[in-house]
Amino acid sequence: MALNVELTNLFEDDATRGVFEAVALPRTIMVRDLKSRFSDDVLNKTINRLKGLDLIKEKPSVIDDFNTLYVTADGLSAVRALQQRSLV
Amino acid sequence: MLVVDSGTAPALTVLPAHLGWALVFAVVFSFVLASIEISNVSKKPMRSCLVFPSFLYCSIRAFGNVVATLLASVLVARIDPALANFYWLFAAFLGIFSFETILKNMNVTVAGAGILTLQAWMDKALNAASAASIESDLQRTQIDIEKLAHRLSKIKDEELNAFVITYLASQVPNIVDTLEKAAAANKANPRLHKGYAVATVVSRSQVIAFLKEQEN
Numbered sequence: 358m359a360l361n362v363e364l365t366n367l368f369e370d371d372a373t374r375g376v377f378e379a380v381a382l383p384r385t386i387m388v389r390d391l392k393s394r395f396s397d398d399v400l401n402k403t404i405n406r407l408k409g410l411d412l413i414k415e416k417p418s419v420i421d422d423f424n425t426l427y428v429t430a431d432g433l434s435a436v437r438a439l440q441q442r443s444l445v
Numbered sequence: 446m447l448v449v450d451s452g453t454a455p456a457l458t459v460l461p462a463h464l465g466w467a468l469v470f471a472v473v474f475s476f477v478l479a480s481i482e483i484s485n486v487s488k489k490p491m492r493s494c495l496v497f498p499s500f501l502y503c504s505i506r507a508f509g510n511v512v513a514t515l516l517a518s519v520l521v522a523r524i525d526p527a528l529a530n531f532y533w534l535f536a537a538f539l540g541i542f543s544f545e546t547i548l549k550n551m552n553v554t555v556a557g558a559g560i561l562t563l564q565a566w567m568d569k570a571l572n573a574a575s576a577a578s579i580e581s582d583l584q585r586t587q588i589d590i591e592k593l594a595h596r597l598s599k600i601k602d603e604e605l606n607a608f609v610i611t612y613l614a615s616q617v618p619n620i621v622d623t624l625e626k627a628a629a630a631n632k633a634n635p636r637l638h639k640g641y642a643v644a645t646v647v648s649r650s651q652v653i654a655f656l657k658e659q660e661n
Contacts, residue, residue: 384488384579389616392599416583417643419624420617427583430569433486437568 389422466533471514475507486576493582503573514540597640
């Protein structure tokens with residue numbers, strides 16, 4: 358998959374790419390594990406953007422911090438494209 | 446050799462005897478390779494990869510390998526007859542690896558634009574299978590959590606609260622109060638609610654060890 362313009366612009370932002378990598382490389386991650394690496398503002402903004410583009414999804418839990426984020430098929434394609442560009 | 450008698454025409458050799466075994470081997474090997482690939486991409490155990498998109502990906506791969514094996518068998522039939530017993534193995538091996546080569550190099554273009562890049566389409570099928578495996582694994586985990594939460598909800602309040610505090614207090618302040626208030630606000634069983642929280646965060650082996658202690 359070649360990165361389209363929207364995704365290319367998205368991943369030019371280091372924080373967004375960082376959050377995406379943090380979810381996509383292990384395939385699944387709990388929100389609390391992301392909170393130790395990124396600020397709440399960055400997380401809220403980027404998670405919603407990534408979810409909006411269907412690159413990641415969120416499985417709810419009893420406590421919000423324990424929600425699980427996981428990568429979708431489109432997200433896996435994006436990871437492959439980033440790896441081909443040696444960006445991941 | 447299977448021989449087709451076409452009436453007045455001379456007997457025509459169409460299927461070498463080893464072909465049946467070669468095709469079986471190619472199909473089985475395709476499924477094994479595809480399963481390993483899906484598990485590797487999704488980073489989930491094989492048992493989570495038993496989903497329909499995986500079957501679809503395995504089938505596409507098997508189809509390609511079968512066609513390549515059929516083609517390879519024609520070449521293999523020309524190898525030294527002393528090795529005839531292994532024709533099926535050579536045909537399957539050649540077929541599977543030649544299909545890999547075709548996948549990586551075949552790119553049909555019209556006016557400079559790629560219209561059929563086999564590898565790209567196989568990647569899409571692989572990603573779909575891997576994503577389905579990831580979701581399947583999460584569902585399996587959720588079922589485990591539900592079973593553990595129900596067992597935890599039968600533990601006495603004092604013991605359950607102690608377990609909750611031990612593992613969750615450092616991550617969420619006033620965790621017992623928070624969970625009990627959330628359960629009350631939703632008219633839910635507080636012990637079951639706490640059970641869900643603990644089963645979600647604490648490793649399965651630790652929860653089971655705790656349950657065994659309490660249930661004995």
